Amino acid sequence: MDRAEFIEALHLIEKEKGIDKEIIFEAIEASLVSACKKNFGSNQNIKVVIDRETGNVACYAQREVVEEVMDEQNEIDLMAARILNPSYQIGDTVDLEVTPRDFGRVAAQTAKQVVVQKFREAEREILYNQYITKEREVVTAIVQRKERRNIIVQMGKIDAVLAANEQIPGEQYNFMDRIKVYVLEVKQTPKGPQIYVSRTHPELVKRLFEQEVPEVHDGTVEIKSIAREAGSRTKIAVYSKDENVDALGACVGQNGYRVNVIVNELGGEKIDVINWSEDPKEFIAAALSPSKVLAVAINEAEQSAKIVVPDHQLSLAIGKEGQNARLSAKLTGWRIDIKSETQARETNFLAEDPVEETEDAAEEMTEIMEESAEAVETAAEETAVEETQEEA
Incomplete structure (x- = not known):
């Protein structure tokens, strides 16, 4: 030349x-x-x-x-x-x-x-400039191979690393499987961009809801918090900025279609969608779904809450190996202690909180327990009616 x-x-x-x-x-x-x-x-x-x-x-x-x-x-x-x-x-x-x-x-x-x-x-x-924009986003990747415990997936022109600790426990990754991954980090190296992705990050669930639910995508429905144990269960708290839009209904979809699409993408991981509330008592009670909550007493100084549930729902509220209570605590940011109604009455559970020792607080606790008793009676009556209807 x-x-x-x-x-x-x-x-x-x-x-x-x-x-x-x-x-x-x-x-x-x-x-x-x-x-x-x-x-x-x-x-x-x-x-x-x-x-x-x-x-x-x-x-x-x-x-x-x-x-x-x-x-x-x-x-x-x-x-x-x-x-x-x-x-x-x-x-x-x-x-x-x-x-x-x-x-x-x-x-x-x-x-x-x-x-x-x-x-x-x-x-x-x-390549780096192209992929750095995908950081903290969800993309579709194609499984290529396994390297030791890592899974190598293809993202367009470049491979990404799905590390062992970012894989959903028990999930199988086969050659040419198409999976959704959350882009954790894009690093520039002498050999070119290095991309790390995740299937366990809570933000993966959030981004999937943004893709699947138009109301979340456009900001009408806001995802306030997420607590996740990948491969098992996720709790997600949602709030609607428009009083005419049902946040929970929008996320679940007709006959559960929208949330089921996400469940299937995550390999059958259970997802509880609950309504967020600025009232901590309401929020904590909702977070313990699917169990019913009879009473909530909070200690704001310690960010702790005492919960009373019906006797027959104590194990449901706590969950298998404590999962439901653990995720609820993570979702709300409050430390949670749960007792059945019988345990609460026998131990004077709600009145033991040092913050609630004032005269006003004592009256409030009495009212809560009375309301709890009424709620239990109502629940019992509803159960009796349901049993009668089933027998009929």
Whole structure:
């Protein structure tokens, strides 16, 4: 390739690849400085200049103009400098051309290496810029292979890593399976972008609701908090900014269609959708769904809550291995202690809270217990009616 073709190729690279040709020129010049120093000594100040129009390459030894030369490799006296150009003054820099005879061949080889390197850097930068926008988003990936305990998935032009601790417990990943993943991080590395994804992150559930529920996508329904134990159960608290829109109904969908799409995407993981409330008592009671709550006493100073549930629903409220209570606590941000109605009455459970020891608080607790008793009686009556209807 002659010089004219080289310049034309740089223009084409700039246009098609978006790589500024000036960056390539500067990189080639910097590389050629090293080549020059091999000939003239590494202590010399060397400058390489490529003519941007013709492609001609020149190598210069730079000398500082001084009154008395102490370093012959880097200095020149004023008289010698003025022979070259009468306008030189003390402190100026003189460029003496020292271009080696075979420097054109060296320059061509260096230029090729630099262009290839810049191509790779540009490709990496383009890929990085393309995928950094997907960080904290949900994308569809295709399972490629297993590397030790990690799963490698394909995201468009690049592979991503689904680490062992980001995989849903018990979930099987087969070649060419299409799965939704949450993009945790996109890192730029010398080998190109490195992407890490997750199937266990709570935000995956949130993003899936945004994709599946138009009211969540447009902001009418807001997801206030999420508590998740991947592969088993998720609780999600929702709130409608429009009083005419039922947040829970919008998320569940007709006959549960919308939430079931997400459940299926997560391999059958159970999802409880509840209404968020700014009243902590209401919110905590809703969070313990599907169990019914008879009474809630809160201690704001300790961010703790005491819950009373019907005797027959204590195990339901706590959940298998404490999961329901654990997720409810995580969802609400309150520490939760649950007792059955019988246990609460026998231990004076609600009145034990030190914050509730004032006269007003004691009256309030009495009212709560009375309301609890009424609620239990009502529940018993409803159960009796239902049993009668079933018998009929």
